[in-house]
Amino acid sequence: MIRLNVTSRRVSEMIEITSEVRNAVRQSGVRDGMVQLFVPHTTAAVTINENADPDVVHDMLKALGKVVPSEDDYLHVEGNSAAHLKSSFFGASELVPLEEGELALGTWQGIYFCEFDGPRNRRLLVNILPA
Amino acid sequence: MIRLNVTSRRVSEMIEITSEVRNAVRQSGVRDGMVQLFVPHTTAAVTINENADPDVVHDMLKALGKVVPSEDDYLHVEGNSAAHLKSSFFGASELVPLEEGELALGTWQGIYFCEFDGPRNRRLLVNILPA
Amino acid sequence: MIRLNVTSRRVSEMIEITSEVRNAVRQSGVRDGMVQLFVPHTTAAVTINENADPDVVHDMLKALGKVVPSEDDYLHVEGNSAAHLKSSFFGASELVPLEEGELALGTWQGIYFCEFDGPRNRRLLVNILPA
Numbered sequence: 001m002i003r004l005n006v007t008s009r010r011v012s013e014m015i016e017i018t019s020e021v022r023n024a025v026r027q028s029g030v031r032d033g034m035v036q037l038f039v040p041h042t043t044a045a046v047t048i049n050e051n052a053d054p055d056v057v058h059d060m061l062k063a064l065g066k067v068v069p070s071e072d073d074y075l076h077v078e079g080n081s082a083a084h085l086k087s088s089f090f091g092a093s094e095l096v097p098l099e100e101g102e103l104a105l106g107t108w109q110g111i112y113f114c115e116f117d118g119p120r121n122r123r124l125l126v127n128i129l130p131a
Numbered sequence: 132m133i134r135l136n137v138t139s140r141r142v143s144e145m146i147e148i149t150s151e152v153r154n155a156v157r158q159s160g161v162r163d164g165m166v167q168l169f170v171p172h173t174t175a176a177v178t179i180n181e182n183a184d185p186d187v188v189h190d191m192l193k194a195l196g197k198v199v200p201s202e203d204d205y206l207h208v209e210g211n212s213a214a215h216l217k218s219s220f221f222g223a224s225e226l227v228p229l230e231e232g233e234l235a236l237g238t239w240q241g242i243y244f245c246e247f248d249g250p251r252n253r254r255l256l257v258n259i260l261p262a
Numbered sequence: 263m264i265r266l267n268v269t270s271r272r273v274s275e276m277i278e279i280t281s282e283v284r285n286a287v288r289q290s291g292v293r294d295g296m297v298q299l300f301v302p303h304t305t306a307a308v309t310i311n312e313n314a315d316p317d318v319v320h321d322m323l324k325a326l327g328k329v330v331p332s333e334d335d336y337l338h339v340e341g342n343s344a345a346h347l348k349s350s351f352f353g354a355s356e357l358v359p360l361e362e363g364e365l366a367l368g369t370w371q372g373i374y375f376c377e378f379d380g381p382r383n384r385r386l387l388v389n390i391l392p393a
Contacts, residue, residue: 001163001230032263034298034391036165038228040237042181047350050304059336059343060350067198067329074190081190088178088191092240093226095355097300097389099263104387106302109354125235127228129165129262131391132294132361167296169359171368173312198329205321212321219309219322223371224357256366258359260296260393 002027002126008118012065014047014057017124018110021096022103024126031101033131037094039124043083043117045090046124051110064089083116090114098128133158133257139249143196145178145188148255149241152227153234155257162232164262168225170255174214174248176221177255182241195220214247221245229259264289264388270380274327276309276319279386280372283358284365286388293363295393299356301386305345305379307352308386313372326351345378352376360390 002024006015017037025035037046050056064086074081094111097104105111113124133155137146148168156166168177181187195217205212225242228235236242244255264286268277279299287297299308312318326348336343356373359366367373375386 001228034389036226036228042239048354049346049350053338055337056343056346059338060347063330063347068194075186076184076190084180084187085191085194088180088221090350091222091353092179095298097263097298097387108304125228127165129260129391132359167357167359173370199325206317207315207321215311215318216322216325219311219352222353223310256359258296260391
């Protein structure tokens, strides 16, 4: 199990971590199987999406903010209930197949740590399962 | 494969099952790998979120009900189309890394069976994959 | 790793692929473990939901289109930002437990390739992990 540190700088942010995950997989020496990326936080998530045009991430975060408004008649006193729901929408885990020692990502896919209640210092677990 | 029974008492409900999952993992004797929690239903789901303040779960279910309204111009005669969409939003599976025989959950994370069309008697599969 | 081809015919479409996945699992000879279905695209996804009444899929796609409108003040010039967000909502992976050589799906569950920016020729990876 490898632990990565991620530092967010905004309230909502998608931080690409593909190269860090790739390095962790290469260090493991595992050739085939699956890598699980797990976020041990409840107001963050991990997802896979386009990493070519930064406008995609901008649009996704803005549209997600419209789906789950930050301010509403929430009871939770910390005021971050929207971030909790966003976390469950995107999910605490993401999974990438491993093939011949490499991440089997599509051409336009990158792995993103998703911050929904930042800025904060966060962790991400890289759990490699050999086939 | 271990099967757990879950009984929901409301239409929408998040029922914490962390201790049941922990017990299943300990009984398996598996030290490292991953546990998959799988819901074999199409109007329920499983997610990981905060288990400290019960207001979080309350806010999440209420906000989710605003994102996907129960009543709309749905065709499906059973009238539970919203529950089906909620199920795909949260997902039929959740995954927790196993490290030294324990669930590698974060401090505030709990595992929740999510009922969206209750009350019902439900099942959950606990599928443990050794590394 | 098995690669399946999927051809979508509409902009938004849920295409059932349960029998193709079942065949791939049987060919592998793996009896117990987990199968990961992975979409190497950023405007598509994979999910598990009801396969009995086709109205369910119709209602899900229509309701999802209301949650994430196709037209908004998006910046991304390709005009498919909604499809990217839908992809992260449903997720690039789905996981099914394997038990005695069979998919451990519930009675009403089917596996769907989800197209959000079609029509296109797509691929799906079937990654089988023995327990």
